[in-house]
Amino acid sequence: MNNERRFFDSDQRIRLGIWGLGRGLTFFNTCKVLNIDVVAGCDFNQHMRDRFAEMNPGAFVTDDAEAFLDADFDAVLLATYCPAHADDAIRCLKVGKHVLSEVTSFHTMAEGVRLMETVEETGKVYNLAENYPFSAANMWLARKWREGLFGELMYAEYEYVHECRTLAYTYIDGQPIQPGNQTHSWRSWLNFHYYNTHSLGPMMHITDLRPTRVTALPATPALAGYILDARDGMGGITPSLINMENGAVVRNLMGATTNDTHQQRIWGTLGSAEMIDGKLRLRLGASGHSPKFEVTPHWDELGELAKNTGHGGGDFWTLYNFARHILEGQPAFFDVYRAADCTSPGILAYRSSIEGGRPLDVPDLRHPKQRDAYRHDDFAQPRFDHRVGLFPADADESLTTQFSLTMRDLVRASTAFRAYRDWKQVLPDMTRSENMLSVIDGLIDVLPRFIEVKQIAEKIITAYPSSVAARVLGEMLELCDETDISHPDFAKRLETERREFQHASI
Numbered sequence: 001m002n003n004e005r006r007f008f009d010s011d012q013r014i015r016l017g018i019w020g021l022g023r024g025l026t027f028f029n030t031c032k033v034l035n036i037d038v039v040a041g042c043d044f045n046q047h048m049r050d051r052f053a054e055m056n057p058g059a060f061v062t063d064d065a066e067a068f069l070d071a072d073f074d075a076v077l078l079a080t081y082c083p084a085h086a087d088d089a090i091r092c093l094k095v096g097k098h099v100l101s102e103v104t105s106f107h108t109m110a111e112g113v114r115l116m117e118t119v120e121e122t123g124k125v126y127n128l129a130e131n132y133p134f135s136a137a138n139m140w141l142a143r144k145w146r147e148g149l150f151g152e153l154m155y156a157e158y159e160y161v162h163e164c165r166t167l168a169y170t171y172i173d174g175q176p177i178q179p180g181n182q183t184h185s186w187r188s189w190l191n192f193h194y195y196n197t198h199s200l201g202p203m204m205h206i207t208d209l210r211p212t213r214v215t216a217l218p219a220t221p222a223l224a225g226y227i228l229d230a231r232d233g234m235g236g237i238t239p240s241l242i243n244m245e246n247g248a249v250v251r252n253l254m255g256a257t258t259n260d261t262h263q264q265r266i267w268g269t270l271g272s273a274e275m276i277d278g279k280l281r282l283r284l285g286a287s288g289h290s291p292k293f294e295v296t297p298h299w300d301e302l303g304e305l306a307k308n309t310g311h312g313g314g315d316f317w318t319l320y321n322f323a324r325h326i327l328e329g330q331p332a333f334f335d336v337y338r339a340a341d342c343t344s345p346g347i348l349a350y351r352s353s354i355e356g357g358r359p360l361d362v363p364d365l366r367h368p369k370q371r372d373a374y375r376h377d378d379f380a381q382p383r384f385d386h387r388v389g390l391f392p393a394d395a396d397e398s399l400t401t402q403f404s405l406t407m408r409d410l411v412r413a414s415t416a417f418r419a420y421r422d423w424k425q426v427l428p429d430m431t432r433s434e435n436m437l438s439v440i441d442g443l444i445d446v447l448p449r450f451i452e453v454k455q456i457a458e459k460i461i462t463a464y465p466s467s468v469a470a471r472v473l474g475e476m477l478e479l480c481d482e483t484d485i486s487h488p489d490f491a492k493r494l495e496t497e498r499r500e501f502q503h504a505s506i
Contacts, residue, residue, distance in 0.1 A: 126339070
């Protein structure tokens with residue numbers, strides 16, 4: 001990046017504090033070119049504070065939120081735990097700091113009302129750091145949509161399906177939760193309906209429409225190794241149907257399945273577009289059988305800088321829009337009002353799902369009368385107690401504190417073994433049988449650790465068979481239920497098999 005380039009009609013520098021040094025630090029390099037100086041950091045994790053201090057010599061760093069907020073800086077990049085975002089943002093705003101908040105904006109509708117009114121009362125800038133709309137393809141679609149190329153929105157399908165099982169047992173940097181007899185504060189239990197903005201946000205940005213009604217049917221099958229069942233936790237699929245203000249319908253799909261996918265399809269009255277496996281195809285001509293071709297989306301201005309940052313360029317644009325909002329007064333798309341439009345349907349979709357799919361209106365919190373209806377609405381998903389929910393109170397900590405590390409590595413190892421076993425079943429039908437080499441290599445890499453964690457998992461299960469920890473460990477072991485994996489000859493047979501595949505592919 002060219003640090004000499006001028007992005008704004010201002011020489012003012014924004015002094016930024018980062019609250020939450022896991023996800024928060026991924027923005028660090030982008031800040032340097034956007035009139036932003038990172039001068040303070042806050043996190044309760046020592047290893048994250050140490051990394052921040054190494055990257056920012058001379059910056060103030062602390063685990064004390066009060067001391068952090070008392071420090072001299074202008075704005076906060078808020079990357080604390082998801083259900084705490086609203087209250088943390090309100091604290092920042094009330095001490096005079098602008099806020100760029102990670103998703104989502106709030107966890108209850110009452111929090112949404114309080115957040116919006118605090119932004120209005122303080123006059124400070126609040127942006128939601130929703131980054132998925134700002135890929136090259138989505139920004140190109142937004143430009144063409146607003147030029148009228150696609151007509152009026154009829155229907156859309158947007159997906160953020162992400163199986164992030166290990167993050168229930170680790171921090172975002174992959175380090176196991178400490179102490180090891182606990183789970184992650186929110187990724188271990190939050191229902192995926194709440195995490196809805198990465199799929200809904202792009203569609204809102206492209207069409208400039210707001211959601212008005214949502215319904216969601218309950219889906220109960222779940223993947224192994226998640227703390228809660230699919231109805232309440234993160235281990236299942238969470239589709240919802242959303243009416244937009246023009247009467248169109250959107251299928252908003254989040255969840256964890258056996259196929260991560262970020263596909264998107266959007267239909268207008270004059271044309272349609274689909275982003276499948278990274279390729280953007282359009283059908284233009286106002287007909288279902290009009291010509292359909294692939295296009296190469298071109299970046300907006302500054303795109304060459306953006307493409308080298310995180311999330312396909314999205315991290316650059318969220319920071320750029322935030323800085324421009326502060327320095328030039330030009331509102332970002334995801335100000336507090338659209339942040340509420342984007343966050344509310346997730347909360348209401350979860351409520352709809354536990355009520356059997358009852359349709360619920362999405363309020364427009366810009367209007368005081370609609371705010372009043374939700375001012376005291378504290379409905380929220382029940383929380384799993386991540387500190388004491390895994391084991392009985394008198395459990396032996398010398399054993400139980402091995403849980404988070406064991407579970408992290410068991411998830412990786414058991415799924416590697418399952419991939420090996422299941423792909424062998426369809427090997428004769430694989431289009432490229434040499435791809436089996438990467439599957440075998442994946443198992444070889446984790447096999448020594450697999451044998452170690454399998455033994456620890458079995459000890460924990462034997463000691464506390466009725467515990468939540470025993471259940472999730474047992475579910476992962478069931479994925480690899482073949483007895484010969486611990487046999488001394490198994491590793492040798494795997495190496496022999498690898499050599500045979502390598503020789504056959506030459």
